Amino acid sequence: MQRRHPVRVLSTSALVLSVVLAGCAPGLAANPRYATDSGAHPQGQPATTKPPEGPPPIEAPKNDLSWRDCTSRVFGDASVAPIPGVKLDCATYDADLDPIKGASGTISIGVVRATTDQTPQDAGPLVMTTGSDLPTSTQLPVWLTRSGSDVLKTRPIVAVDRRGIGMSGALDCRDLYDRQAMLDQAQFQPGDDPVANLGEIAQAATTSCTDTIAPGDSAYDNAHAAEDIERLRSTWDVPSLALFGVGNGAQVALAYAGSHPNKVARLVLDSPLPLGIAAEAAMEQRVKGEQSALDAWAAQCVAVNCPLGPDPKGAVDAVLDQVRGFDTSSAHSVAAVADAIATALAYPRGDRVAATNRLASALAGARSGDWNGMDTLVSEAETLRGTDGQFVNSCSDSLNRPTPDRVRELVVAWEKLYPQFGQVGALELVQCLNWPSGSAPEEPQNLKTPVLLLGTQHDPIVGNEGVAAVAATALNAGATNKRVIWQGIGHGASVYSPCALPPVSGYLDSGQLPDTDTFCPA
Structure with a gap:
């Protein structure tokens, strides 16, 4: 091996450099920025810096919130075991009650931050x-126990609860009797017109809740939820945000892109619906999703030899017949049992086999007279999806609602089209008929950030038609998009399918969409 001579190399380099400089050095008059007694004068074209391509970077907060540890509480509220090494911190911040229409006052917004020791500060x-x-604070721990914790290797996750829900000042505005009667869709009221019975109860609940939230009775829709996120951005003092919305949260994120298109660093929309979708259309998509999920679950049930034997849907019908009063009396309503089934399908616990058998065991028990398992599912569904804050927010987002007579027509028509869920879905439209009418948020325009869209083939909350519609919205706004479709059962492809997470993580880190659409197996 030859020995190196660093001094000789350095001398040679210096000699070459001096020759180059001597050959290229201009005279004084040729240098446009050379200092003279008369000062420098602009000459020629100024140097320009080409702006970086792609969406802006995701920046860390300059002014962070006052966080406090809440790991045990949040994991406990979500009924999942804490993950070793994952820390959850809680905080609140004040947002204007109505920055759009100008009603004075503030409202407290609750947030949860997830980190690990590996998360870059x-x-x-x-x-x-x-x-x-x-509540986002309930879904975050579930996501982390599946595959979401992988995101924490590169960045923290901050979950924002919508106003009036979860940690954002959970509302308590309905009379206890009215709340339960609405959950039961007035099934146990006298008379043969459920639309009229439920409408009377919903009217009382609407009056009570609008009085409770006054003067903000028009401040609980998607547009205001988007402004709550904008207040978080301004509080952090960062130029833009990376947004991840699931279900109605995807509508909120899309509304934010409509009102603040230049402040979106990333936009991940999982299980979205269009911003201006009418109430009847949204409900029919949901009912279709419930039926599709039930069919797919029944096939899985047979495949894993679940406790319901060869006809799981027949067992579902038998249990629903019981609560209709055809066979035996039950303390539960048709709506309560149907919602419990849909909720178990939408938010499965454990792996696919465990989730399939959990619902099957509850149905098998109820069919034979043991309602303990179904009681648990009903309680979980009402706690998760039947709060006053959800009533207020969902009705505030409900657009172009049908008339009572139209609902009566749908009760008959949908029961034939969607046997297990159609009637319940139609009657649920009654709950918002008396709520003050609102308007859809602005659609995004001039959106420079590419959009990653995710959907589920069997989604009991929003169905599977929203991805295509929102893709068209993104294209109309000038943004490219790619899709990730999970062929499973549940609400939130990125939450329940490990296959859906790598495209999300890659997009978050690089700002670049995957080269192709992704299809994840069930």
């Missing part, structure tokens, strides 16, 4: 919202 956060479907 200078990394910008991913802002997560599930909107009014369920």
Whole structure:
């Protein structure tokens, strides 16, 4: 091996450099910025810096919130075991009650931040919202126990509860009797007109809740939820946000992109619906999703030899017949049992086999007279999806509602089209008929940030038609998009399918969409 001579090399380099400089050095008059007694004068074209391509970076907060540890509480509230090494911190911040229409006052917004020891301290956060479907602070721990904790290797996740829900000042505005009667869709009221019976109860609940939230009775819709996220951005003092919305949270994130298109660093929309979708259309998509999920679950049930034997849907019909009063009396209503089944399908616990058998065991028990398992599912569904804050927010988002007579027509028509869920879905439209009418948020325009869309083939909350519609919205706004479709059962492809997470993580880190659409197996 030859020995190196660093001094000789350095001398040669210096000699070459001096020759180059001597050959290229201009005279004084040729240098446009050379200092003279008369000062420098602009000459020629100024140097320009090409702006970086792609969406802006995700920046860490300059002014952070006052966080406090709440790991045990949040994991406990979500009924999942804490994850070793994952820390959850809680905080609140004040948002204007109505920055759109100008009603004075503030409202407290609750947030939860997830980190690990590996999470870079200078990394910008991913802002997560599930909107009014369920508290984001409840869904975050579930996501983390599956595959979401992988995101924490590169950045924190901050979950924002929608106003009036979860940690954002949970509302208590309905009379206890009215709340339960609405959950039961007035099934146990005298008379043969459920639309009229439920409408009377919903009217009383609407009056009570609008009085409770006054003067903000028009401040609980998607547009205001988006402004709550904008207050978080301005509080953090960062130029833009990475947004991850699931279900109604995807509508909130899309509304934010409409009102603040230049402040979106990333936009991940999982299980979205269009911003201006009418109440009847949204409900029919949901009912279709419930039926599709039930069919797919029944096939899985047979495949894993579940406790219901070869006809799981027949067992579902038998239990629903019981609560209709055809066979035996039950303390539960048709709506309570149907919602419990849909909720178990939408938010499965454990792996696919465990989730399939959990619902099957509850149905098998109820069919034979043991309602303990179904009682648990009903209680979980009412706690997760039947709060006053969800009533207020979902009705505030409900657009172009049908008339009572139209609902009566749908009760008959949908029961034939969607046997297990159609009647319940139609009657649920009654709950918002008396709520003050609102308007859809602005659609995004001139959106420079690419959009990652995710959907589920069998989604009991929003169905599977929203991805295509929102893709068209993104294209009309000038944004490219790619899709990730999970062929399973549940609400939130990124939450329940490990296959859906790598495209999300890659997009968050690089700002670039996957080269192709992704299809994840069930």
